[in-house]
Amino acid sequence: MSTPPNEKYFEKVTCYHYYFITLLYLTKLPVFWHVLSLLFLAPPMEYTCKGATNGVDQCPCDEPVWNTSVFTKTMQTKFNLICENKWLFSFSQSMLFVGTLLGALSFGFLSDKYGRLLSFTISCLIVSLAGTLLVFMPTAPTFILVRCIEGWGVGGSIVTAYVLLVEYCGKGYREMVTALYHIPINISHLSLAGISYFLRNCDHFMLAISIPTILCVFLYCLTYESPKWLIDNEKYARATFVMQKIAKFNGDSPEEMKAEMEAYYAENNRTKHTKISFWEIFKYRKLTVYLLCMSLIYFTCGMGYYGVSQFIGKMSGDIHKNVAISGAVLIPGTIASAFLLKRLGRRTFLMTTTFLSGVGMIVVICIPKHLASVRVAMACVCNCFFFMSFIIVFLYGVELFPTSIRNSVLGFLSVLSRVGQIVAPPINALPETVSGAIFGAMAIIGSLLCYPLPETKNMELPTCLEDTNNLPRGIPTG
Incomplete structure (x- = not known):
């Protein structure tokens, strides 16, 4: 064609x-x-309770x-x-x-x-x-x-x-x-x-x-x-x-x-081209594998990025300054992703960023607690890698599936990402060592799930099922 x-x-x-x-x-x-x-x-x-002599945030309090x-x-x-x-x-x-x-x-x-x-x-x-x-x-x-x-x-x-x-x-x-x-x-x-x-x-x-x-x-x-x-x-x-x-x-x-x-x-x-609906994905082995792998990767990216962001958000200080700083530290990661995507394949880049974010979180929980600034700095690096994973996984998910189900699949995958965000706060409520180990282990598992996926760099967006089935394992030179 x-x-x-x-x-x-x-x-x-x-x-x-x-x-x-x-x-x-x-x-x-x-x-x-x-x-x-x-x-x-x-x-x-x-707040102070009206009529109370001392103390703040008292309960119960009617006024x-x-x-x-x-x-x-x-x-x-x-x-x-x-x-x-x-x-x-x-x-x-x-x-x-x-x-x-x-x-x-x-x-x-x-x-x-x-x-x-x-x-x-x-x-x-x-x-x-x-x-x-x-x-x-x-x-x-x-x-x-x-x-x-x-x-x-x-x-x-x-x-x-x-x-x-x-x-x-x-x-x-x-x-x-x-x-x-x-x-x-x-x-x-x-x-x-x-x-x-x-x-x-x-x-x-x-x-x-x-x-x-x-x-x-x-x-x-x-x-x-x-x-x-x-x-x-x-x-x-x-x-x-x-x-x-x-x-x-x-x-x-x-x-x-x-x-x-x-x-x-x-x-x-x-x-003749084979067009499918979202629910027909499970009739095809390759599409089913791609969807299941991407689902867990999306879940991991959502859970990891928002979970580590919440850790950074616990830093004391002015709320306006903290929010501004947490947004600013992501800009270098975004710019780096733009240039790295030109050089690396989708699968390689996603596998690398998720693996590094997972290993980084394991390192964070191994750093002694009295080195608080070092722990926070390392957590910021992990957060940056998680955000870079978010950037590539959105593009990768769009490029894997044909036009007739592209937005439906992205919507479904985004749901898994949101579930990860919802799960992040309860995980953060656990002891730091446990929550950090969960974020790290899930990210490493996510990196391994990149292996069955094909490469989409330098490929046209798939129009039909045949285009998706023909995606290569390596980066095309043409």
Whole structure:
């Protein structure tokens, strides 16, 4: 089968790519603010009980007097979350993760059926509306319910935007673009601390991160649907229209592009391809092995990255400074990943980063406790390796599976990653030696599970089952 005209055209970076990628990168800033927002919606708060002579955070307490020297209004002060109700603000974060889990799964299926761009803009609309509604919720239970809906939109926007980006990129620069795609996430992490620094009222803070998210919806009017998705779903007229518009944007001939597309359709209609649904994966041994291996690797990356992040978050000091630093330390790892992906194969890179993060965690628990700064520094290195694993595993998962199930698979794998995030806090509640050993052992097991996977570097994104079956073990030279 010949290469589709859109993929040949996208082998070079065009003016439209700069325009499209810039817009898509900018959407990551407001979306990822919502992922970490609880850090400043429910920061550590002290109170004294009215009428008490001494002591702070006393229980029971009917009339708490809050220390508002740092934050003037938080989730705790708004809903009086103390003593027996204190668990509700951590539960709200768990419900956000439940929402992202459901959003990744449901929007993964929806985008495979109805398109990447439409699904992405709907999910961003949900994030913006739910985030704004949070301000007006009168009780903690209604707040938590809307928080789950907010997470639903966040999960959907993450998986749909990533696949949309990958399908627009040629194989020669796909790894660079997708690795650098995480830089806006790091900037979002950093800038969230700045927003909270100037807005110490949780309602004002929530409005500040929710209203800008509505701008992401305009991406639907400013860009086009993935041509690869359109072609593989036999929406030929729409695909031709999109490619003509992109050619015109770049100063190329729309008529020539139309002729190439029509010639490809004529040839493609004579070729039989096996298209499958997500549930048919288990009929095929290779796809089943790939899915099972990637599932455990995704789970490990989610558990390890968020688990080690929570360890670093226990450092004492100013909350705004700590959050900003924890975001900043990830930027070198993101930049390094962009360059290493150009040199290393997907399997080799993922196997190396997961193995090093696992060995690093074993080293952390072997360092004497009185060398606290050394332990924290080593944990930061491990966290960086876990984050690099996240960068490569997202790209790898997208490149392994054909178009008809690509977003569904990524949604499913993202669910496993979220489960890992949910499991991380209980593991961190165990003794340090035990939790560190679990993170380390799981990462080493994850590195071993990379071995059965094929190599996808320098390969076109698979369109059908036959393309996936033909993926090589080594890096193609062509």
